[in-house]
Amino acid sequence: MSSILLVRGSTRGDDSLSTKIALQLVDELQKKAPGSTVVDRDLSANPLPHIGSDFSSAIRLAPADRTPAQAEAIAVSDAAVDELLAADTIVLSSGFINFGISSILKSWVDHVARAGRTFNYTENGPVGLLKGKKAYLVIASGGIYSGDAAALDFAEPYLRRVLNFIGITDIEAIRIEGVAYGPEAAEKAIGAAQARAQELAKAA
Template identity: 40%
Template sequence: MTHSILHIDTSIKPEGSMSKSLTSDIVARLRAAHPESSVTYRDLAAHPLPETDAAWFAAISVPAEDRSPEQTDIAALSDRLIAEVRNADTIVIGLPVYNFNVPSQLKTWIDLLAQPGVTFRYTEDGPEGLIQGTRAIIAYASNGTRMGSEIDFASAYMRHILGFFGITDVQFVASDHFAIDAESSVKAANDGIAGLAA
């Protein structure tokens, strides 16, 4: 059976990116376990997505079948990104920590995924995520912001927002103290990749 992988990189570094190195290694591990895998790749820094605005909000607030041609065009990218997530068995996301939080490029991707009634809905019992059965593996990379520490606002946000969409199987691989001890930081990440269930 084909295993579908969505590979998302977000680092602004064209070379020498730890998060890109980690996502590449994670995808390689998944493909080794699933030789028939298909991979959809997006580099959100090299090919930035447009930020959401009032026109986008108006377009996605209308049911798809009721949108005007202009609204359909405006919502098309958001719909395509959602389809990529829905079609993925596993999403591999590079998370370089910038100023204690997620890169703006990654936040824009998340904003474009947030369509009420499509990726989430509100019920009497609270919000319900509408993307089911998808696994996420996040490559967390930081020079010194330890994952899970009081100054780490990135990993908790990613776990929360993915869960909000219904993606609750979320795993992290972390190289989170590279500027302090590069060797042990890389080793910790490699050990984390080796321990992933493929």
């Protein structure tokens, strides 16, 4: 039985277009693979704490040497890592905020990019440990950043690099672009994203 991890990184709640398309994609993927399970991590409703000194100290200590606060910080991280390790498919969604991803999704990245758990350092450099997984990125933006303004896009390239770093190389993206250019442009962007979600699910 396959498992899908949906990580909602939008801060807009029910108004989020990236969440809307991500949920559609997950639904389409479930139809393609009946019986697949979904773990839904809504970072807006339940944000992970930003990593701090307890986390940074704890990852360098043996469990027995950690303080209660350090142990708690690692437990939060371990839970997020365990979800990621258990998933066959990962769907990450975010609004485009100041040319990058939301801070709540960045915090999730900081918790799951863990030496010894999702990647290892070797004498030949870091090696990702999450090979064989499929990832989808769903990113919504008011402007259009896939063309001439691509140099200002630090969201999709960043997520791709992070996923590559931990071993995930099979990545597809859905962009919902230009939604701030008026109702007609928004409707067109949403329709294109919905069609892309259906296309990707069929090809899964």
